[in-house]
Amino acid sequence: xxxxxxxxxxxxxxxxxxxxxxxxxxxxxxxxxxxxxxxxxxxxxxxxxxxxxxxxxxxxxxxxxxxxxxxxxxxxxxxxxxxxxxxxxxxxxxxxxxxxxxxxxxxxxxxxxxxxxxxxxxxxxxxxxxxxxxxxxxxxxxxxxxxxxxxx
Numbered sequence: 001x002x003x004x005x006x007x008x009x010x011x012x013x014x015x016x017x018x019x020x021x022x023x024x025x026x027x028x029x030x031x032x033x034x035x036x037x038x039x040x041x042x043x044x045x046x047x048x049x050x051x052x053x054x055x056x057x058x059x060x061x062x063x064x065x066x067x068x069x070x071x072x073x074x075x076x077x078x079x080x081x082x083x084x085x086x087x088x089x090x091x092x093x094x095x096x097x098x099x100x101x102x103x104x105x106x107x108x109x110x111x112x113x114x115x116x117x118x119x120x121x122x123x124x125x126x127x128x129x130x131x132x133x134x135x136x137x138x139x140x141x142x143x144x145x146x147x148x149x150x151x152x
Contacts, residue, residue, distance in 0.1 A: 010064065014087060020064040023084065024050055027118060030072040043078035046070040073119045075112045085111070 014021040026046055028035055035042045050068035058066040070078035077085070089104040096103075 010062075013091070014067070014084070015065060020062065021067055022054065022058045022062065022064055023067045023069050024054055025069045025071070026050060027071045027073060027115060029119075030074055030076075039072070039076065040079075043070055043072075043076075047078050047080055071111075071115055073115065075115055077111075 009024070010020045010022040012018075012020055028042075028046060030039060030042065047068045047070050050070065051066065054068075055066045058064050067080050067084050068078070069081040069084060071081060085107055086104065089100060089107055092098075092107075093100045093103040
């Protein structure tokens with residue numbers, strides 16, 4: 001279970017079965033002037049910044065571990081985020097009995113769409129009213145909102 005806190009989120013059983021692991025997310029635009037240079041160095045810079053901010057507090061006060069989850073708007077991720085997602089995929093595939101490749105591709109797909117939604121909202125803002133979808137499992141899946149007779 002993941003719980004939100006002031007310094008991000010935490011979950012139990014990520015790196016071992018007992019400890020809490022705190023993680024905080026950063027999404028940066030890799031085309032920005034402040035993020036110029038080799039992409040691996042940019043990821044290291046953002047991960048080090050997150051660790052400088054949160055790591056000592058998490059280790060000393062919470063007696064836990066901290067993992068910074070750093071992503072770029074193009075969909076790539078830092079080394080620690082990559083290790084985190086591989087570990088989560090391993091845990092989920094073992095628990096559900098599904099192939100690891102299917103699990104990691106599902107996680108990456110959901111992650112990339114989340115980053116895309118976040119990026120689009122940051123660029124253009126929220127436009128229009130929110131669409132209310134029906135919770136009817138018998139209705140057809142229609143990709144264009146408002147074009148179905150089963151609207152709520």
